Amino acid sequence: MIISITGKYCSGKDTVADILKEKGFLHISLSDLIREEAAKRNMPATRENLILLGNELRKQFGAGVLAQRAVEGIRADKNYVITSIRNPGEVDVLKTKKDFVLVNIDVSLDIRWQRMQQRPNRPDALKTFEDFVRFEKEEAESSDPAHIQIDKVIGMADIVIDNCGSLEELKKKVNANMLSKL
Numbered sequence: 133m134i135i136s137i138t139g140k141y142c143s144g145k146d147t148v149a150d151i152l153k154e155k156g157f158l159h160i161s162l163s164d165l166i167r168e169e170a171a172k173r174n175m176p177a178t179r180e181n182l183i184l185l186g187n188e189l190r191k192q193f194g195a196g197v198l199a200q201r202a203v204e205g206i207r208a209d210k211n212y213v214i215t216s217i218r219n220p221g222e223v224d225v226l227k228t229k230k231d232f233v234l235v236n237i238d239v240s241l242d243i244r245w246q247r248m249q250q251r252p253n254r255p256d257a258l259k260t261f262e263d264f265v266r267f268e269k270e271e272a273e274s275s276d277p278a279h280i281q282i283d284k285v286i287g288m289a290d291i292v293i294d295n296c297g298s299l300e301e302l303k304k305k306v307n308a309n310m311l312s313k314l
Contacts, residue, residue: 134214134229135233136213136226137215137216138216139239158213162202165198165202166186170185187278187280190277195219195220196221196224199225200225202214217234218271219281219285220288222285223288234290235292235309235310236292239296244264
């Protein structure tokens with residue numbers, strides 16, 4: 133099974149991946165693939181650089197390039213969680229795989245900003261609420277098929293999980309909404 137996770141900044145995508153890893157899933161992050169590419173190019177892994185690099189890769193190799201790279205080593209006998217799905221082309225690639233499901237992790241803007249402030253040492257952390265809202269708007273509204281189009285991806289989700297509660301509540305929702313499908 134391939135469970136792919138999308139959601140806006142600080143919605144809990146990696147937290148859901150960690151819950152699934154506890155259940156034996158292998159985790160692949162499309163953002164980590166971009167970070168690896170940035171490292172090869174000696175680029176700092178800032179949010180701006182990662183967005184630009186991801187857009188460049190999609191423009192050069194097609195909108196689904198990151199998902200294509202992610203699935204290259206996937207084995208049919210394993211379960212995977214793939215995070216940071218941000219372009220419809222990535223969903224299209226992943227949909228070709230057996231037992232695919234796309235999950236959107238939904239959280240209010242206020243809670244997500246609070247979470248962003250709790251991780252100030254990450255190179256991709258945003259320092260101001262204005263930057264947070266600006267970057268989110270840019271990711272949501274691009275009409276360029278090579279750019280991030282998070283709202284379109286969210287609209288493609290098979291399952292939506294509200295992550296405005298506690299970690300325990302999230303674990304229950306993951307078990308009820310995703311793992312019950314195994």
